[in-house]
Amino acid sequence: MHDRITNIDAVRGSALFGILVVNAMVFSSPWYGTGLMPPGGRGPLDDALAFVISTVFELKFYLLFSFLFGYSVTLQMQSAERAEAAFLPRMLRRQAGLFLIGACHAVLLFHGDILATYAVLGLLLLMTRRWSDATRLWLAAAIILATAAFWLLLALLQASEPMRQDSVALQQHAEAVAAAFRGLMPSIVGQRLEELQSFLPMLLLLQAPCALAMFLLGFVAGHRRFFEARETYGAYLGRASRWGLLVGLPGGLAYTAAAQLAPGSPLETAALALSIVTSPFLTMALMAAMLTIFDSGRTGPWREYLASAGRMALSNYLLQSLACAFIFYGYGLGLIGRLSIAQTLGTAILIFGAQLLASHWWLRRFRYGPAEWLLRAMTIGQWPQWRADRHAGG
Numbered sequence: 001m002h003d004r005i006t007n008i009d010a011v012r013g014s015a016l017f018g019i020l021v022v023n024a025m026v027f028s029s030p031w032y033g034t035g036l037m038p039p040g041g042r043g044p045l046d047d048a049l050a051f052v053i054s055t056v057f058e059l060k061f062y063l064l065f066s067f068l069f070g071y072s073v074t075l076q077m078q079s080a081e082r083a084e085a086a087f088l089p090r091m092l093r094r095q096a097g098l099f100l101i102g103a104c105h106a107v108l109l110f111h112g113d114i115l116a117t118y119a120v121l122g123l124l125l126l127m128t129r130r131w132s133d134a135t136r137l138w139l140a141a142a143i144i145l146a147t148a149a150f151w152l153l154l155a156l157l158q159a160s161e162p163m164r165q166d167s168v169a170l171q172q173h174a175e176a177v178a179a180a181f182r183g184l185m186p187s188i189v190g191q192r193l194e195e196l197q198s199f200l201p202m203l204l205l206l207q208a209p210c211a212l213a214m215f216l217l218g219f220v221a222g223h224r225r226f227f228e229a230r231e232t233y234g235a236y237l238g239r240a241s242r243w244g245l246l247v248g249l250p251g252g253l254a255y256t257a258a259a260q261l262a263p264g265s266p267l268e269t270a271a272l273a274l275s276i277v278t279s280p281f282l283t284m285a286l287m288a289a290m291l292t293i294f295d296s297g298r299t300g301p302w303r304e305y306l307a308s309a310g311r312m313a314l315s316n317y318l319l320q321s322l323a324c325a326f327i328f329y330g331y332g333l334g335l336i337g338r339l340s341i342a343q344t345l346g347t348a349i350l351i352f353g354a355q356l357l358a359s360h361w362w363l364r365r366f367r368y369g370p371a372e373w374l375l376r377a378m379t380i381g382q383w384p385q386w387r388a389d390r391h392a393g394g
Helices: 002-028 044-057 060-083 088-110 115-126 134-160 167-181 187-223 228-261 268-294 302-311 313-328 341-363 369-381
Strands: none
Touching: 002 060, 002 268, 002 302, 002 341, 044 060, 044 228, 044 341, 060 088, 060 115, 060 187, 060 268, 088 115, 088 187, 088 228, 088 313, 088 369, 115 187, 134 187, 134 268, 167 187, 167 268, 187 268, 268 313, 302 313, 313 341, 313 369, 341 369
């Protein structure tokens, strides 16, 4: 049982790295995701890395993190049952606390925050807690298909009208964004509020529905205690890997090719619709690969370090944004728009490596990460014990 929990924590830690890679790209360049090249262009290495990140990282690790969030709700239910406490009031307090933390994160550090969205979507998930697993699975599939259908319809509407993309205006806007983020705090916060407004449609029409679908799938897995025994989930690992290679990977490659070759076009939008349908398959394949590796017993201390990072996922997620904001924004080093994709990826690896070491050190001394401790206090309505048991008397 402990081994299985460690595996899931290690998967969550791995998902944190995937999220960091994508978020670091957003922090580092105002041209990222626009289809525009930075003023100095890109070399072959950056082109190759951009292709890999788009195919394997974008959307996939966000979906994996969402799946694990849905799974964790069932653990919260079990915790409330052990404490003989009413589950719903605890979860409502937890979601309110998560929303407050997410709102502060979005305004002060990163407009692409997922915590506030998770807080709201978590309330929708709670509404399904008395539904059957079959109903949840059907609803998850319906959400994915409806979201993909919307983007496909948008692609058809784009195709029916002439292209009106002004690359010069987009380039000027990207340069203005970089200048704002290199400024002082008022300039940075003002630009972030502007980015929040422009990000909202993408959040409501893409990220939120896809996250909710994965919440539902994760909740079903937790409700069925799917990951508590290798005998239960082991038979599905090979199947998930095959579906990922046969369906998920081609969909990811198709989207990446369209985004690289025809950015902003109806083809890219149609490929995004395809990716919405296929990304969950690649996400599950990535998770299956992780579980297979962790179950092999050949990871040495890496699994434990990843699990430590995963147990402090909230703290590490916030710290990632804090580190990136310091590196790329004006109240720190102000390197936005000045690092290549390879350099940004190297920076992300260094940040995550430091988090692995720090998380392992921290959890040998404390029961929770700092943000987890605060959120738990909001959830249970009292200050929880912070230090690990062996240090409780010191």
